[in-house]
Amino acid sequence: MPRSQPTLKGQERRMLFDVFNYFLKQNNITDSHKKTAEATNKSVSTVRRIIKESKKSDGVVAFRTPGKKRNSVRPVTGINSFDKGVIKRCIHNFLIENELPTLAKLRAKFRSDINFQGSEKSLRRIIKELGFKWKTTENNKKVLIEKSAIRLLRINYLQKLRQYRQQNRPIIYTDESYVHATHISETDGTTKGLKKPVSKTQRAVIVHAGSEAGFVPNALLTFKSGTESGDNRGVMNFETYEKWIRTQLLPNLPPKSILVLDNATYHNKEYDVAPNENTKKTDMQTWLSKHGIPFTPDMLKPQLYQLIKSNKDRFKTYSIDKILNEHGHDVLRLPPNHLDLNPIEMVWAAIKAYVSSNNIRCNAPYVVELIKEKVTAIRPCDWKRLCDKVRAIEEAYIKSDHVIDEMTDELGIRSGDSDSSDSEADSSTDTEGDVAPPSSSSGLIPLGDHMEVEFVKVESIKQEPAN
Template identity: 50%
Template sequence: MPRKTLRSQARSMIYSVHQHMLKEANEGVKNVNQVQKRTADATGISVNTVKRVLREANKSDSSGSLRTPGKKRPRKKPVTDMDNFDLGVVKRCIHNFHTSNEGFPTIRKLQMKLRSEINFQGSTKSLSRIIKKQGFRSKRTADKQRVLIEKMDIRFQRLEYLEKMTLFRQQGRPIIYTYETYVHVNQSNSKSRPEGSHSKKPTPHILGVGILHAGSDLGFVPNSLLMFESKPKISKTGQYDINFSTYEKWLRTQLIPNLPPNSVVVVGNGSYLNKPLEPAPTPYAKLSIMQAWLSEKNIPYKKDMLKPQLYNLIKLHKEKDKIFYIDKLFSDQGHLVLRLPLYHPDLNPIDMVWAVIKAYVSRDDTEANKIYELIQEKVADMGLKYDWKTLGDKVKEIEDNYKTSDVIIDEMIEKIDISGNISDSGSDTDCSSDSSEDENDSESNNKDFIYFEVPNVKSEEEATDPLGGIKQEKYV
């Protein structure tokens, strides 16, 4: 068996067991049947800890291996884990290079701009990770300089969205924005709700409360607030997602009944939003199901075709007439769905509202059993006091800036010589830099560095004014 380096806690436990054995050798063995108590005395830990470890061992595999508590718990990275609002700020900083006649930005230029104007504390390597997640790729020009260029399919989605949005506004249709967010707080031992009792000693478990709501220039859509407890979908990243049945019920019972006639409903790109109405057959579906699907779509095929050949036909055609479940749900009631382009939460004014609500709820002294009450309190306050039209006007300004930027981007691409083709695949050239990860990414700098959200505010007025955050965007 290979030797392992024992940590200080294990070494201390060995010493405690040795001392306990010496004591038993001198005084004799007592309380032989109280195994857990003797284990606790020998190891120097509490009986409750012994019980907890034994319960975990009984649930584990036959090897008896035990994991370190919290080792795989989702943890926020101090630099690269940015919320939607901050990511929108970085994206607009890149686009401002285009509109200010500075050309395409490099990683180093962008880092210097963010450091001088919004106090970005990360390295070029961390910044590369951030912007890669936003759909940008680094390409080398003929003069060996690396420049950042947005993926073509992301630009296409944005252009289509902006064209449709302009048309709907000209038609005078109500624009309703929907979006979800999550608030994380310490969960009490009793797991109680606002109306129940609670323990004063919270456990380190994390309670994720999902919030679904909708709003327009007139404010929140009445009676459309939904709150629900949610657990991480992926433990390593801490990402959350909504169960489709929960979302569908919200649409049917809360949102759709309260929408103005002939509304355009703006949604994001979550998996629950893209459930097909009639899913295409999978590669392992029965032969008869594949043939029936092709026949229903009037797609010709040969009777002697095998399943790989049939499925290849299905792949070629399944996206053409694809209808999403929620699109049909809205259209049946006279409404239309418009999806945000990927990586563009800044085009949704309700995302600005979430920053305020999360700052208000996720305070250090927030008790878990009060979280639902605090969310309702803040939503009601914002519905009464805020000028939602100003939020909408801010988004329209951002839309106009993107339109201007896209024209300039095409003009600049024509003027520069980029070696190779710009690929939109994940294997495209990474946005990496020659510099290595610096000390700014360590836990010693575990703080928010894009100061456009509202945490740590001093007064109630500051804590409830999303427009205060918007006005600070003098650089973006």
């Protein structure tokens, strides 16, 4: 079989075309093709094809590399926070059952549980984003292990949360979200995206807080993005968030509250930022003196900065924390990719479902009114039920961390083993058809009873009569 020639790039095609035109001025058309092929070490048929393609350009000759701009399938990675929680807990369940998950097994499980439509390649990316790595065991099997740094953050978070509850301190969950102005249901009652493309300004931003006792009174902030209440990009910023904290949240918080929030940029704006290596020497010395870190006057900037680097984490303070601390409250930040531990995420799902079912005007002011209606309809008993669900997930994480420690000890992970996410999928003999969902033993982490369906229907919670 003749060996196929590599695809010629656009620049090579241009050169071949110019060589052909050079010979064409001196010879007839037949000799020009042959001489061009000999001069460029290409076949005569290749030369003829490229010259023929140039004649189709209507006088404008532009050579491009064939296939360089082919349309490709976009990977599926934009899944919601609840589905990410389902994926995390499903992986844990496999490990707890002492069954090594493969990408084929996980993909089949998620296709049935959360209607995941992505490929194994997309799923691999999502799993990596959630903090899991493929590790090789001592018997050469591949196992998905959550990064120790992520586990540590979750363990510390849950331990602190338990301590605060033992102290009977109110746990207040807060978050921000938005709803597109054209967010509506399809005729079959499902929400399948936007009615039409909209600009970034056409959405309503929601900020609120709540606990087992219900929403924090008078704490709802909702506005059309792009107005004076928000920044020009249609998203939250620190100034808006700080104003909400000071004017709407603080006056209505119970004493000694614990505010649970995620790691959004505007939540983590530092107060009294430590100097960097380009800061003036006197400012470095001032910072070190302020924090009681000893140094000598003859130290040079690299030496001073080394002191700052080794100590700055101990003195890192966030502006939001400082504001709340001054009023007797504390802040607790969720571990990364653990929005399933925040019940307000389920509240957002209920609000968006209500908007999608009732949005007949498709403009931001009307969506704001629908949001207010739904917020009023969600009662303390609904909040209590969602908080109970989250506490069950917390307890399951606590149990699973102990089981995973034991399981990894038994399997034995090779020391120094690095991430091998590109090769793990085919390392097992399991096939996609061999999927058996984890059993429902009490040691397993609850997946949420098909969370996507349940959360979309939160708005239909039966309203209990007032006492």
